[in-house]
Amino acid sequence: MEQQREAGSIGMWVFLAQEIMFFGGLFMAYLLYRFKYPMAFAAGSNHLDWHLGAFNTVVLIVSSLTMALAVYYAQVGVRKLQIVFLVLTMILGTVFLGVKAVEYHEKYVDHLIPVAGMFDWDEKASPLPPNTTEQQVQMFYWIYFAMTGLHALHMIIGIGILAWLVYHAWRGRYSPEYHAPVEISGLYWHFVDIVWIFLFPLLYLLGRHFGEGH
Amino acid sequence: MSEHIVSKKIYFVIFGALMVGTALTVAAAFQDLDHVLFTGANTVVALTIAVIKATLVVLYFMHVRYSTRLTWVIVIAGFFWLAILFALTMADYMSRGEIRGTTG
Numbered sequence: 001m002e003q004q005r006e007a008g009s010i011g012m013w014v015f016l017a018q019e020i021m022f023f024g025g026l027f028m029a030y031l032l033y034r035f036k037y038p039m040a041f042a043a044g045s046n047h048l049d050w051h052l053g054a055f056n057t058v059v060l061i062v063s064s065l066t067m068a069l070a071v072y073y074a075q076v077g078v079r080k081l082q083i084v085f086l087v088l089t090m091i092l093g094t095v096f097l098g099v100k101a102v103e104y105h106e107k108y109v110d111h112l113i114p115v116a117g118m119f120d121w122d123e124k125a126s127p128l129p130p131n132t133t134e135q136q137v138q139m140f141y142w143i144y145f146a147m148t149g150l151h152a153l154h155m156i157i158g159i160g161i162l163a164w165l166v167y168h169a170w171r172g173r174y175s176p177e178y179h180a181p182v183e184i185s186g187l188y189w190h191f192v193d194i195v196w197i198f199l200f201p202l203l204y205l206l207g208r209h210f211g212e213g214h
Numbered sequence: 215m216s217e218h219i220v221s222k223k224i225y226f227v228i229f230g231a232l233m234v235g236t237a238l239t240v241a242a243a244f245q246d247l248d249h250v251l252f253t254g255a256n257t258v259v260a261l262t263i264a265v266i267k268a269t270l271v272v273l274y275f276m277h278v279r280y281s282t283r284l285t286w287v288i289v290i291a292g293f294f295w296l297a298i299l300f301a302l303t304m305a306d307y308m309s310r311g312e313i314r315g316t317t318g
Binding site for chain 2: 065
């Protein structure tokens with residue numbers, strides 16, 4: 001049994017190592033373009049609503065705590081609290097996605113969707129720094145949508161996995177002897193939290209010290 | 215070796231540390247450290263806090279601290295490969311144009 005449990009979590013870690021590379025490619029793109037166009041990135045970033053970003057960071061950290069507690073109650077075999085914390089984690093994940101949807105909608109209203117014909121930076125309201133073009137800011141928004149979009153996709157999958165766990169926990173499938181699915185899904189959920197821990201300062205806060213924007 | 219159950223107290227302590235880290239990240243972002251310290255200081259501070267937060271999550275929430283050496287090897291290898299990706303790609307881009315006749 002012990003060896004099975006160990007093998008399960010190692011398998012998940014191998015998957016997560018692959019996930020590091022999956023997100024890593026996007027972080028690489030971010031690093032390179034920010035290195036090339038630092039001021040355009042600062043201008044684009046300052047247009048994001050950092051309050052919402054910070055709120056979502058807190059939501060995800062709380063959801064990691066509730067996920068950790070769900071694993072704990074699976075380990076000690078308290079079915080009711082295990083279900084309570086799994087459901088709480090799902091709710092927090094949904095709140096995160098709701099806030100994300102509000103942000104995406106704001107970007108749509110502000111013509112900041114980085115697709116040809118849809119992107120229109122309001123030069124009068126927010127003048128660009130010298131030697132900065134609209135295309136460079138558009139690149140920031142490409143990377144913003146790619147990274148947060150891939151992250152949001154992972155959140156949606158995570159909420160699906162949680163629903164599946166709640167169903168089986170409800171039927172009393174998990175015990176102190178067997179709860180590997182809860183433990184392994186926890187690893188996935190925490191990983192998605194870690195990605196956001198990096199995305200928040202890199203996307204929302206990178207140019208705040210220049211003092212422009214909100 | 216039986217499964218190590220991390221106590222609730224440790225989870226709450228780590229949670230508190232992550233919250234403090236988030237507050238520090240926001241507070242530091244609004245200080246002009248680039249001017250006070252050196253260019254890029256703001257980014258260095260933000261990433262340092264993020265790395266500490268991520269390490270806490272990996273070690274305690276993800277139980278790696280209590281896992282076998284094999285798990286450690288996989289975790290470290292994952293981040294090591296990411297470092298290779300960053301280092302080699304940036305080494306290429308940052309050195310373009312330094313040799314006469316090549317431009318990036």
